Amino acid sequence: MLVINCPWCGPRDMEEFTYVGDGTLKRPEIGSEETDQKAWYEYTYIRDNPRGPHLEVWHHAAGCRQHVRVKRDTLTHEIHGCWPASGEMADTTEGETK
Amino acid sequence: MTRYSVFSVLKGGLTGQKNWTRAWRDPEPKKSYEAIIIGGGGHGLATAFYLAKNHGMTDIAVIEKGYLGSGNVGRNTTIVRSNYMLYDNAHFYEKSMELWEQLSHELNYNVMFSQRGILNLGHSDAQMDGMARRGNAMRLNGIDAELLTREEALKYVPMADRSENARFPIYGGLMQPRGGTARHDAVAWGFARAANNLGVDLLQHCEALDFVVEDNKIKGVVTSRGTIMADKIGLAVAGSTTTLTDKLGLKMPIETHLLQAMVSEPLKPWFDGVVTFGAGHFYLSQSDKGGLVFGGDLDGYNSYAQRGNLPMVNHVAQSGVALVPAIGRVRLLRHWAGVMDMSMDGSPIISKTPIEGLYLNAGWCYGGFKATPGSGWCFAETIANDAPDWRNQGMTLDRFERGHIIDEKGAGPIPGAH
Ligand SMILES: Cc1cc2nc3c(=O)[nH]c(=O)nc-3n(C[C@H](O)[C@H](O)[C@H](O)COP(=O)(O)OP(=O)(O)OC[C@H]3O[C@@H](n4cnc5c(N)ncnc54)[C@H](O)[C@@H]3O)c2cc1C
Numbered sequence: 001m002l003v004i005n006c007p008w009c010g011p012r013d014m015e016e017f018t019y020v021g022d023g024t025l026k027r028p029e030i031g032s033e034e035t036d037q038k039a040w041y042e043y044t045y046i047r048d049n050p051r052g053p054h055l056e057v058w059h060h061a062a063g064c065r066q067h068v069r070v071k072r073d074t075l076t077h078e079i080h081g082c083w084p085a086s087g088e089m090a091d092t093t094e095g096e097t098k
Numbered sequence: 099m100t101r102y103s104v105f106s107v108l109k110g111g112l113t114g115q116k117n118w119t120r121a122w123r124d125p126e127p128k129k130s131y132e133a134i135i136i137g138g139g140g141h142g143l144a145t146a147f148y149l150a151k152n153h154g155m156t157d158i159a160v161i162e163k164g165y166l167g168s169g170n171v172g173r174n175t176t177i178v179r180s181n182y183m184l185y186d187n188a189h190f191y192e193k194s195m196e197l198w199e200q201l202s203h204e205l206n207y208n209v210m211f212s213q214r215g216i217l218n219l220g221h222s223d224a225q226m227d228g229m230a231r232r233g234n235a236m237r238l239n240g241i242d243a244e245l246l247t248r249e250e251a252l253k254y255v256p257m258a259d260r261s262e263n264a265r266f267p268i269y270g271g272l273m274q275p276r277g278g279t280a281r282h283d284a285v286a287w288g289f290a291r292a293a294n295n296l297g298v299d300l301l302q303h304c305e306a307l308d309f310v311v312e313d314n315k316i317k318g319v320v321t322s323r324g325t326i327m328a329d330k331i332g333l334a335v336a337g338s339t340t341t342l343t344d345k346l347g348l349k350m351p352i353e354t355h356l357l358q359a360m361v362s363e364p365l366k367p368w369f370d371g372v373v374t375f376g377a378g379h380f381y382l383s384q385s386d387k388g389g390l391v392f393g394g395d396l397d398g399y400n401s402y403a404q405r406g407n408l409p410m411v412n413h414v415a416q417s418g419v420a421l422v423p424a425i426g427r428v429r430l431l432r433h434w435a436g437v438m439d440m441s442m443d444g445s446p447i448i449s450k451t452p453i454e455g456l457y458l459n460a461g462w463c464y465g466g467f468k469a470t471p472g473s474g475w476c477f478a479e480t481i482a483n484d485a486p487d488w489r490n491q492g493m494t495l496d497r498f499e500r501g502h503i504i505d506e507k508g509a510g511p512i513p514g515a516h
């Protein structure tokens with residue numbers, strides 16, 4: 001069982017959350033030179049898929065309905081930290097939960 | 099190696115079972131091979147077999163980091179079907195089905211392929227319309243499909259909830275009579291033994307760690323048992339695909355997810371088919387040992403752990419009881435998981451790659467067991483001829499960039515949703 005420490009609600013059972021996916025993706029900006037096909041292709045289809053620490057987004061769907069950024073190990077399922085999905089993140093190497 | 103037959107069984111019975119020999123050799127790695135297949139799961143072993151059988155390539159090795167069949171091929175729920183709608187999938191899976199129908203003879207190994215039929219249930223008018231559409235598409239592709247009424251469906255799954263109180267009443271279903279199950283371990287062992295008999299080296303406890311690449315041409319693979327050279331290398335490592343393509347600087351439209359399966363305590367013969375619930379993710383069959391084999395959806399998050407969490411077990415059990423209330427009385431014996439190579443459109447990749455001599459077999463999601471013979475056949479074709487068979491022509495790696503995705507469900511680029 002995963003326990004996700006929601007920055008707004010505190011530690012909650014994974015069943016309250018919906019998995020959104022890779023939290024490192026950056027949507028190409030409309031109107032910038034990034035809007036070429038390659039940038040959109042990579043944003044839509046390409047994933048790093050690490051075997052180890054993974055920065056990902058979960059949605060607290062059955063709770064506060066905020067998005068939470070979680071650093072979780074895909075091999076051990078250990079959770080290293082949880083942050084609000086928007087705005088600046090704390091130092092993710094430290095694994096401290098805000 | 100002994101050829102298995104009724105006479106070898108009788109002889110064994112009369113001579114204290116002393117006539118059996120090893121099923122395959124345990125050779126030392128050679129310095130080089132004509133071709134190397136990485137991954138000793140169903141697909142890797144089948145590829146080696148068809149390379150040797152169809153293309154006369156016998157100077158080849160399969161390298162496996164654990165023991166043969168330790169991956170998904172030995173963890174799946176053994177369902178075999180070819181009930182696909184889209185052209186690129188339909189003909190590929192139907193080829194696989196044709197190979198299944200002859201496989202035990204072809205391999206001289208009983209893979210216990212049982213064409214008991216597979217029934218997908220529908221629980222609303224809209225779902226039945228969707229099934230009629232799928233069934234028609236299948237029949238146009240020459241694949242067997244029958245649309246069943248409620249009564250016909252209930253005859254096939256007599257234990258399903260037919261009461262007034264059923265949470266999701268059964269409206270009917272789509273049946274593929276030639277679908278069924280096979281003994282998964284036997285498929286790995288049968289392909290391994292048959293490939294070995296044609297001269298293929300099966301190298302176990304030999305992990306691929308890195309590659310030798312020169313001028314964008316593959317030259318060899320660095321393994322835990324030394325560097326082995328080959329001008330043709332095929333990757334068939336299922337959920338571990340990106341750990342190896344990372345070493346080559348290739349980016350993949352793949353996420354690794356875990357899928358669980360469960361088996362109950364053994365029961366007397368009770369259900370002789372395969373049924374899938376249409377109102378939740380649940381499917382059921384009974385193994386020859388008597389256990390009810392069932393599973394459901396992915397746990398839903400990226401994972402390489404080969405073990406799952408209890409919420410999904412609970413969810414699957416709830417769906418199961420909604421469909422067949424009687425299984426609420428049965429105790430769960432074991433549950434386990436495998437790591438799935440979920441592709442971004444839910445369809446597989448059997449393809450050349452940007453690196454010359456390197457071939458990719460991946461993206462099987464949770465449906466790759468039924469594909470095993472077809473995948474081996476087409477991957478062998480692709481490797482031997484440096485060009486795809488017509489049946490895997492659409493299953494390229496670059497289809498995502500070209501926008502030619504093969505999305506059966508129309509679920510979009512969300513790997514967990516396929
Ligand atoms: C619970 C569950 C239920 C399923 N149910 C069904 C079903 O009912 N019907 C169906 O059609 N499909 C089903 N599947 C999917 C199917 O099992 C897989 O898609 C298929 O087995 C994948 O191909 P494979 O057999 O070659 O994979 P695997 O058996 O996983 O083979 C890959 C091999 O590569 C090896 N490997 C990995 N990295 C390296 C390395 N670096 N060096 C050397 N070797 C390496 C692994 O050890 C492994 O043995 C299910 C899967 C699971 C987990």
Ligand SMILES: [Zn+2]
Nearest residue numbers: 006009060064
């Ligand atoms: Zn919350």
